[in-house]
Amino acid sequence: MLKAPDNQVAGHQARNGNLGPLIDDSGRFYKPLQGDERGSKEVAFYTSFSSNTKVPDHIARFFPKFHGTQLLEASDGSGMLPHLVLQDLTFGRVNPSIADIKIGAMTWAPQAPEDYIQKCMKKDRETTSLVFGFRLSGMQVFESKESGFWRPEGRRKIQTLSLDCMKLYLKKFVSSNTSKMSLDLKPDCAFASTVYGGSNGILSQLLELKAWFEDQTIYHFYSCSILMMFEKELALTGKNPRPEIRLVDFAHVYEGNGIIDHNFLGGLCSLIKFTSEILTTPEESYGDGLMTGDARTSHTYSENKNGRV
Amino acid sequence: MLKAPDNQVAGHQARNGNLGPLIDDSGRFYKPLQGDERGSKEVAFYTSFSSNTKVPDHIARFFPKFHGTQLLEASDGSGMLPHLVLQDLTFGRVNPSIADIKIGAMTWAPQAPEDYIQKCMKKDRETTSLVFGFRLSGMQVFESKESGFWRPEGRRKIQTLSLDCMKLYLKKFVSSNTSKMSLDLKPDCAFASTVYGGSNGILSQLLELKAWFEDQTIYHFYSCSILMMFEKELALTGKNPRPEIRLVDFAHVYEGNGIIDHNFLGGLCSLIKFTSEILTTPEESYGDGLMTGDARTSHTYSENKNGRV
Numbered sequence: 001m002l003k004a005p006d007n008q009v010a011g012h013q014a015r016n017g018n019l020g021p022l023i024d025d026s027g028r029f030y031k032p033l034q035g036d037e038r039g040s041k042e043v044a045f046y047t048s049f050s051s052n053t054k055v056p057d058h059i060a061r062f063f064p065k066f067h068g069t070q071l072l073e074a075s076d077g078s079g080m081l082p083h084l085v086l087q088d089l090t091f092g093r094v095n096p097s098i099a100d101i102k103i104g105a106m107t108w109a110p111q112a113p114e115d116y117i118q119k120c121m122k123k124d125r126e127t128t129s130l131v132f133g134f135r136l137s138g139m140q141v142f143e144s145k146e147s148g149f150w151r152p153e154g155r156r157k158i159q160t161l162s163l164d165c166m167k168l169y170l171k172k173f174v175s176s177n178t179s180k181m182s183l184d185l186k187p188d189c190a191f192a193s194t195v196y197g198g199s200n201g202i203l204s205q206l207l208e209l210k211a212w213f214e215d216q217t218i219y220h221f222y223s224c225s226i227l228m229m230f231e232k233e234l235a236l237t238g239k240n241p242r243p244e245i246r247l248v249d250f251a252h253v254y255e256g257n258g259i260i261d262h263n264f265l266g267g268l269c270s271l272i273k274f275t276s277e278i279l280t281t282p283e284e285s286y287g288d289g290l291m292t293g294d295a296r297t298s299h300t301y302s303e304n305k306n307g308r309v
Numbered sequence: 310m311l312k313a314p315d316n317q318v319a320g321h322q323a324r325n326g327n328l329g330p331l332i333d334d335s336g337r338f339y340k341p342l343q344g345d346e347r348g349s350k351e352v353a354f355y356t357s358f359s360s361n362t363k364v365p366d367h368i369a370r371f372f373p374k375f376h377g378t379q380l381l382e383a384s385d386g387s388g389m390l391p392h393l394v395l396q397d398l399t400f401g402r403v404n405p406s407i408a409d410i411k412i413g414a415m416t417w418a419p420q421a422p423e424d425y426i427q428k429c430m431k432k433d434r435e436t437t438s439l440v441f442g443f444r445l446s447g448m449q450v451f452e453s454k455e456s457g458f459w460r461p462e463g464r465r466k467i468q469t470l471s472l473d474c475m476k477l478y479l480k481k482f483v484s485s486n487t488s489k490m491s492l493d494l495k496p497d498c499a500f501a502s503t504v505y506g507g508s509n510g511i512l513s514q515l516l517e518l519k520a521w522f523e524d525q526t527i528y529h530f531y532s533c534s535i536l537m538m539f540e541k542e543l544a545l546t547g548k549n550p551r552p553e554i555r556l557v558d559f560a561h562v563y564e565g566n567g568i569i570d571h572n573f574l575g576g577l578c579s580l581i582k583f584t585s586e587i588l589t590t591p592e593e594s595y596g597d598g599l600m601t602g603d604a605r606t607s608h609t610y611s612e613n614k615n616g617r618v
Contacts (some may be wrong), residue, residue, distance in 0.1 A: 026375055046531050105415070105571060110439050133571035246571050260441035260582045262414060263391050266575030269523055273569045 002030065007090040009138030009151070010100040010225070011249075012077030021082075022075055022250055025092035029064070030083040037257050038251035043069055045083060045219075045250040052218065059212045062205070063247050072146065089227060095149075099173055099228045099246075100138040103267040105130050107223040109254045120223070127159040128166065132274075133267030135159045137225055139169065143178050143230045165205050171278055173228070176236070189282035191235045192252055195243045202228050205245045206272050213265040221260040222252040226271070311339065313384065318447030318532070320558075321410040323384030333394075336400035338373070339392040340383055347560035351376055352393060354528075361527070368521045371514070371556050373398055382529040385454045398517040398536060398555050404458075408482055408537045409557075410445040414439050416532040418563045419542040429532070437475065441583075442576030444468045446534055447470040448478065452487045480587055482537070482595070485545070498591035500544045504552045506588050511537050514554045516580050522574040529570040532562040535580070552605055 002022040004014040014020030019033040032104075033039025046066040049055065065087035074081040092095050107129060108120035127135045134156045140149040152169065161169065168187065174195045175187035196203050227246045232265045235241035311331040315325040323329030328411065330340045342348025354376040358364065374396035383390040399405050416438060417429035445467045449458040461467045462480065462504045468480065483504045484496035505512050515535075536555045546549035 044508065049572055110434065132568055215582070259441055260579050261577045262575030265578055266571030270569050270571045273524070273526070282383070 001025070002072070005029065005088070005114070005139070007093070007096055007098060009098050011138075013297075016208070017046055019076040019078070019081075020073055022072070023088045023091075027088050029086045030070065031086060032072075032074055033069070033082045033084065034251065039082070039084075042249075043252070044250045045253040046084065046086075047210070049127070049219070052271040053217060055216075056207060056212070057278055062209060062245060067159045074217050086200075089248070092227065092232055093141040093229065095150075095233060096229050096231055097141045099136065099142075099170075100225050101134050101228070101271060102129065102137045102223060102225045103134050103271065104222060104224075104263045105133045105267060106263050107252070109220065109222045109252060112222075112252070112256065118237075118251065128161055131272035132163075132166065132217045136166065136169065139173065141173055147178065147185060150166065167274065167278070171282070174230075174278070176232075187243060187255050189278060191230070191232065191241060194235055194241055196275050198243075200240075200243055202230075202243045203272065203279065205243075206268065206275065209245070209247075210265065210268055210272060211238045213268060215260070215262055217256040217260055219246070220254045220256050222254065222265070224250065224253070225249050226268075233276050238295055310334070311381070314397070314399070316337065316402070316407060316449070317441065318406055318449050319409050320447075326385055328383055328385040328390075331381070332397045332400075336397045337376065338395045338397040339379065340395060341381075341383055342378070342391045342393065343560065347393070350562070351558075351560045353560040354393075355393065358528070358559075359516065363527060364525075365521070367517060371554060372516060373555065373557065374453065392600050398557070400540065402538065402540055402551070404451040404462075404542060405538050405540055406450045406482060407448065408445065408456075408479075409534050410443050410537070410580060411438065411446045411532060411534045411558075412580065413533075413572045414442045414444050414533060414576060415572050416561070417527065418531045418561060420499065420563065421531075421561070437470055438576075441472075441475065442579035445470060445475065446476065451481055456487065462603060469510070476583065476587070479583055480591070483539075483587070485541075498587060500539070500541065501587055501591050502542055503550055504539045505584050507552075509552070511539075511552045511554055512581065512584050512588065514552075515577065517576050518554070518556075522570055522577060522582060524569070526565040526567045526569055529563045529565050529568075530556070530559070530573045531563065532558065533573070535577075 005021060005023045008021065013020065014022055019032055021029055023029050031042075033043065049060075049063060052067040067085040069082050070079045070085050072083045073079070073285045090277055091100070105124065106121070107124055108117045112120075122128045131134045136152075138155075138157065140151050142148075143150050150172070158169075168184075171187040171189050171192075173190055174191040176190035177186075177188050193201075195201060198204065209226075225248050225257075226241070227248055229246070230241040230243040232241065311333055314330060314332045315328065321327065321329045323331055328341055330338055340351075344353065358369075358372060359375040376389050376394040379394050380389045382388070383391045387488050398406070413432070414433065417426045421429075433439045436472055437489075438444045445461075446547040447464075448467065449460050451457075452459050459481070477493070480496040480498050481499075483498055485499035486495075486497050502510075505511060507513065518535075536557055537552070538555070539550040539552040543548065547584075576585050
């Protein structure tokens with residue numbers, strides 16, 4: 001029996017008669033092919049990637065397993081629709097905390113259609129993408145059995161976080177505080193060392209991915225997301241919280257043609273810097289916890305400093 | 310006595326009554342302040358950078374030394390004009406081969422004025438900047454005492470090289486061939502290991518710079534160039550050809566505000582990949598040496614491959 005996934009933090013959702021992905025009880029994730037070109041592009045990417053022997057196993061593990069496509073009754077009741085059959089990345093996880101982070105200052109390929117480029121560029125400039133090199137697309141942080149998950153409100157808001165707020169959210173993600181007030185004021189980063197840190201932690205996985213991106217010239221990944229996941233309840237009982245990263249959303253992957261994906265790589269390095277700072281200076285706090293400052297405001301050295309001599 | 314520099318490969322030149330930089334015979338380089346904001350911005354950057362104790366010495370050495378500003382008779386005879394007083398980077402070098410490479414897919418800061426952004430973006434898309442993450446701004450390659458320097462023709466052309474041609478130029482840069490035909494057909498990369506390679510070579514210096522850019526959040530360098538230099542005549546006699554990189558052009562440097570310069574870093578990583586490929590596969594040849602292919606053309610996986618299932 002197919003159903004809407006419990007742990008989807010971004011993208012179209014198969015609820016209330018809408019079209020969205022479905023999961024089964026054997027660990028498969030069924031993603032409806034988007035009606036325009038994007039669906040066929042994503043199928044083409046998975047087909048290419050899953051049979052590409054040049055991608056080493058320790059990198060391939062960061063991508064969902066691909067099981068072809070299948071005609072299924074769409075979640076919106078519109079009839080039979082082709083779906084990508086993928087690995088359900090949260091299968092077997094209990095109350096996973098998840099962050100979905102879209103990587104790259106640019107979410108568009110240079111060779112994309114002009115109207116699409118203009119639309120994406122506008123959004124990249126309005127959100128944190130252009131400045132941070134990435135933007136948050138969705139997040140759920142498990143608090144407790146009583147209060148469930150914390151999810152930031154407002155899709156627009158999480159895409160336009162200030163620098164301090166982005167740091168705060170990445171700290172909340174690995175904190176044990178359950179009171180909303182204390183979480184906002186001073187997240188304790190109790191799980192930073194076991195989730196972000198360590199030889200199998202998220203930072204270590206991001207660095208493995210980075211090393212591949214410094215070298216690979218096969219694919220350019222535009223508008224692709226990194227999922228970061230772990231299980232807080234395991235961490236609370238002193239067990240390995242199973243931190244993992246996965247890449248998702250490949251409707252805008254292009255051939256690399258001998259050039260590295262410097263756009264993805266730059267954004268990835270920026271995310272790595274954010275994450276490693278939390279490990280090295282977790283105690284930094286944020287005043288009243290309100291969003292202050294604007295990442296999009298910055299000054300050149302001439303303003304308020306040196307004028308023309 | 311001030312004169313126009315012999316070894317300038319890009320930018321405005323102080324010849325034929327034009328405004329441009331001057332050098333003296335003691336190793337100083339005088340760069341006229343550009344009339345608009347850019348001049349004062351560059352002064353402000355040098356002032357900040359030269360007194361910034363957070364920049365480690367092994368990184369500061371990649372930047373020209375700064376000796377303040379000075380009023381000088383301008384090279385175009387327009388009267389007294391303020392000039393930046395900088396280190397003459399080619400002082401003491403005999404017939405240096407030089408490449409000037411503008412780093413970054415974007416040559417504009419997100420907070421720059423809109424008309425400037427549009428102008429730069431158009432150029433970044435028309436040149437190799439957006440696709441390669443950098444573009445060639447100028448180059449001179451010493452051939453021999455008889456034939457002097459090889460300089461690529463046409464400013465526009467060197468900014469829009471195909472992938473094969475960019476690789477060819479970066480190979481010519483470190484080759485001993487003197488016949489134009491053989492240089493175009495199959496540059497021998499005779500000096501690749503001593504110029505690009507080795508513990509003090511250009512690749513090693515680029516990697517040092519990269520490590521700093523992965524961490525530093527002080528400055529964002531837009532439209533800044535890396536100069537690569539060495540002396541072929543030293544290499545020919547088995548001496549150290551003194552390979553060096555230097556950063557120049559800081560009229561568009563902005564405060565980093567806690568975020569890494571992922572745009573510069575991405576472009577730098579792309580240049581590193583180009584350079585390291587020449588070291589590992591110098592024998593790759595380019596057919597008839599003509600510019601073929603277009604870096605700006607690339608295909609998604611759906612074209613000519615998989616369609617909608």
